[in-house]
Amino acid sequence: MAEVKLLGAWGSPFSRRVEMALKLKGVEYEYIEQDLANKSPLLLKYNPIHKKVPVLLHNGKAMAESLVILEYIDETWKSNPILPEDPYDKAMARFWAKFIDEKCMPAIWQIMWSKENEREKAIEEAIQHLKTLENELKDKKFFGGETIGLVDIVANFIGFWLGAAAEATGMELVNKERFPILCKWIDEYVNCSVVKENIPPRDKLIAFLRPRFSASSWKY
Structure with missing residues (x-):
């Protein structure tokens, strides 16, 4: 083996x-x-x-x-592919995975680490990127269609870590009013068995994040 x-x-x-x-x-x-x-x-x-x-x-x-x-x-390992077979679909999955890593995540971190007078601009940028991501999801269950694929796996930060960060800091960036489609995806995502098995304990993560940020300074 x-x-x-x-x-x-x-x-x-x-x-x-x-x-x-x-x-x-x-x-x-x-x-x-x-x-x-x-x-x-x-x-x-x-x-x-x-x-x-x-x-x-x-x-x-x-x-x-x-x-x-x-x-x-x-x-x-060929079983249960996470990338599509079609070359175009595969290229698009790679594109959106990079979009999450190079646009969405840096923008979200910028909110958390920016000075108060710079935070509003950072929030606007993060919301814009997340809206773009939500528009790609459209009416699909997962970014990969009916099953979890590369983009869903890469988006685990948005699917789970962002919610824990919101509870730790008071910064609720993603909610049903602002991102109804993305929130529906998050619900499907965190209730998927393979995801549940591969995310850290929520309480432990919140306890880890909380002392690193001042909760009162993140509300807006």
């Missing part, structure tokens, strides 16, 4: 993406928790460039960056 190991961190949405893909594929793996405040020799050895999780080890070969790893998993 192929030897698969995953270096990850319990609260990292990027690590959880890889775990979700492995679970969807039915791949057995060894999970090795990493302390990102005190990076292990193993992590530094296998990801010397970025020094971040996740890192996937497959038969001794290492790879980093969650999007790269997800594509590798899909190409290596």
Whole structure:
């Protein structure tokens, strides 16, 4: 049997993406928790460039960056594909996955870390990107159609972490009035069995996030 190991961190949405893909594929793996405040020799050895999780080890070969790893998993283990077969649909899935990582997530983090006088502009930018993402979802159950695919896996930050951050900070960016379609997707997403198995305990995540932000300063 192929030897698969995953270096990850319990609260990292990027690590959880890889775990979700492995679970969807039915791949057995060894999970090795990493302390990102005190990076292990193993992590530094296998990801010397970025020094971040996740890192996937497959038969001794290492790879980093969650999007790269997800594509590798899909190409290596063929059951339950997370990318479409059609070349155009596959290209569009990659496009929207990158849109989430390069547009949506940075905009959301900018709200949390920006100064108060810069926050309104950051909120507007994040809302615009999330509206664009919602328009892509349209009337589909998941971004991947009737089953979870690459874009859904990559959007786990929006599907779960953002709600926990809202509770920890008082910053409710996504609600049914503003994003009815996205909220419907979130409900379907967090109630999907493979997602439930691969998200951190909500209370633990909120407790982790709360001291990092002042709740009173995020209400608007």
